[in-house]
Amino acid sequence: MELGENDLFPIDNALEMILVFDRKGVISYANDAAKKKLEYENDLCGRHVKDVFPNTFQATEDGFATEYPFGNEPQNLVAYRKNLTCFPVEAKIVSSVSHAGTYICMANDILEKEFLSREIEQVRQEAQQALKVKSEFVANVTHELRTPVNGILGNVKELLDDVEGMDARTVKSLRLVERCCGDMHKIINNVLDFSKLEAGKFTLEPRRFHFRNMLDYVKAKHISKITEKGLGFFMTVSPQIPEYVIGDELRIGQILDNFLSNALKFTAVGKITLEALRTARVNDKLELFFMVSDSGIGIDKADRDKLFQSFSQVDASISRKFGGTGLGLNICKQLVELMGGRVEVESEKNKGSTFSFSIWVGISEEDSDTPSQQGEMKPTVFTTAAMDEDEERFANIRKYGTAENKENLKKNLSKLILCVEMENWEKAEMFMETIRQLTEEAPQEVKRVVLRLKMAIQKENYDKVTAGYEELNKIL
Numbered sequence: 072m073e074l075g076e077n078d079l080f081p082i083d084n085a086l087e088m089i090l091v092f093d094r095k096g097v098i099s100y101a102n103d104a105a106k107k108k109l110e111y112e113n114d115l116c117g118r119h120v121k122d123v124f125p126n127t128f129q130a131t132e133d134g135f136a137t138e139y140p141f142g143n144e145p146q147n148l149v150a151y152r153k154n155l156t157c158f159p160v161e162a163k164i165v166s167s168v169s170h171a172g173t174y175i176c177m178a179n180d181i182l183e184k185e186f187l188s189r190e191i192e193q194v195r196q197e198a199q200q201a202l203k204v205k206s207e208f209v210a211n212v213t214h215e216l217r218t219p220v221n222g223i224l225g226n227v228k229e230l231l232d233d234v235e236g237m238d239a240r241t242v243k244s245l246r247l248v249e250r251c252c253g254d255m256h257k258i259i260n261n262v263l264d265f266s267k268l269e270a271g272k273f274t275l276e277p278r279r280f281h282f283r284n285m286l287d288y289v290k291a292k293h294i295s296k297i298t299e300k301g302l303g304f305f306m307t308v309s310p311q312i313p314e315y316v317i318g319d320e321l322r323i324g325q326i327l328d329n330f331l332s333n334a335l336k337f338t339a340v341g342k343i344t345l346e347a348l349r350t351a352r353v354n355d356k357l358e359l360f361f362m363v364s365d366s367g368i369g370i371d372k373a374d375r376d377k378l379f380q381s382f383s384q385v386d387a388s389i390s391r392k393f394g395g396t397g398l399g400l401n402i403c404k405q406l407v408e409l410m411g412g413r414v415e416v417e418s419e420k421n422k423g424s425t426f427s428f429s430i431w432v433g434i435s436e437e438d439s440d441t442p443s444q445q446g447e448m449k450p451t452v453f454t455t456a457a458m459d460e461d462e463e464r465f466a467n468i469r470k471y472g473t474a475e476n477k478e479n480l481k482k483n484l485s486k487l488i489l490c491v492e493m494e495n496w497e498k499a500e501m502f503m504e505t506i507r508q509l510t511e512e513a514p515q516e517v518k519r520v521v522l523r524l525k526m527a528i529q530k531e532n533y534d535k536v537t538a539g540y541e542e543l544n545k546i547l
């Protein structure tokens with residue numbers, strides 16, 4: 072059976088030219104691209120293949136003669152149009168396995184292909200240039216934005232240094248301005264870092280620094296909020312890490328800062344832990360491993376995969392409630408990779424998350440035998456003031472009805488009503504979420520009261536909140 076004009080519909084619209092000819096050299100099929108490029112209408116079928124490739128095929132009595140090496144390797148040939156003008160092509164001609172005596176020719180116009188690849192290269196260069204211009208623009212704008220924000224922040228701080236004589240409302244407004252400026256500052260810094268990293272213009276600034284002081288500084292930034300939320304905080308530092316290391320202190324602190332902020336943001340009940348270990352040494356380089364764990368809302372497996380993409384937040388309702396730009400983790404990942412390491416996340420929905428990462432730091436000769444080489448030492452464990460209780464206590468907090476659970480519920484309820492009285496609904500919602508989690512295992516009637524209280528807070532209905540508060544307080 073021979074292939075004919077009507078047999079090959081799926082390749083009719085292919086971009087490359089396709090011709091089918093038989094052992095006599097007669098063309099039985101030509102797709103649209105072949106007809107168009109060779110400038111035939113419907114009269115290509117029935118022609119001899121030598122009309123298209125006269126330098127490669129000659130007509131003989133019983134068909135054609137050729138030196139073309141049929142096979143899968145493309146060859147450069149010259150194709151002739153109907154009007155006898157010609158152009159170079161890259162062609163592959165194979166002998167059909169299923170239809171003996173049938174040959175299939177697939178050919179691309181080389182000039183067009185080169186033109187296309189030049190076009191693609193040009194588009195690629197233009198896109199790269201546009202990306203560079205965009206990144207530079209973002210970097211400039213964010214840099215310029217910093218100045219006015221710093222100006223406002225500085226002035227507000229100065230005013231807040233001397234609040235005597237000011238009425239309570241003014242102080243409250245100034246504190247709000249201070250907080251907003253702080254938030255804006257963080258966002259600007261994130262966008263600036265992100266655009267620098269994207270443009271490949273980011274450089275680390277390694278120098279010798281006191282490792283534990285850096286950790287203490289990071290801890291100090293978060294501890295009051297952690298305690299305010301009633302969470303536990305445990306920090307463990309391996310004695311194998313020397314006192315001084317060489318690295319970009321600011322950026323290591325920034326990564327830990329981001330993981331701790333998220334742990335704090337997404338944890339209502341339980342604890343946060345920070346662990347630092349030394350995992351390897353190669354000459355004057357140490358590999359350090361950090362782990363930040365929380366007992367918060369956790370992350371679904373599906374969401375974990377997109378976690379480190381820029382602007383990614385797990386779901387819109389979460390970002391509305393907790394804020395954020397979705398840049399933090401992407402920046403952390405890029406920074407960690409610049410420091411020769413990688414970030415990992417383990418998490419279970421409603422059970423908590425652990426973000427871990429490794430980095431390489433330097434060690435100078437004078438510090439290399441402190442204090443790790445002095446034999447086995449126990450890790451240093453730091454806990455916050457509110458955390459002299461052991462870890463078991465934190466497990467009990469979640470269990471409805473235990474003394475720890477009751478105590479925590481009462482604490483959060485009184486903080487909640489205080490926020491409502493001060494009309495700080497946003498913060499009240501935070502305590503409400505903690506109460507909801509603490510009563511997850513409670514009997515149905517308690518859960519109903521909690522739900523009513525939650526709705527009243529969302530609607531900012533003062534009367535209903537006080538009623539709900541009293542009802543819950545009575546139960547407790």
Ligand code: ADP
Binds near residue numbers: 385394
């Ligand atoms: P953002 O500035 O929005 O916090 P991140 O890049 O730091 O941006 O985090 C991206 C998203 O990852 C968060 O919005 C949140 O959905 C999720 N996430 C990050 N850390 C945690 C965590 N410890 N627990 C639960 N979800 C988290």
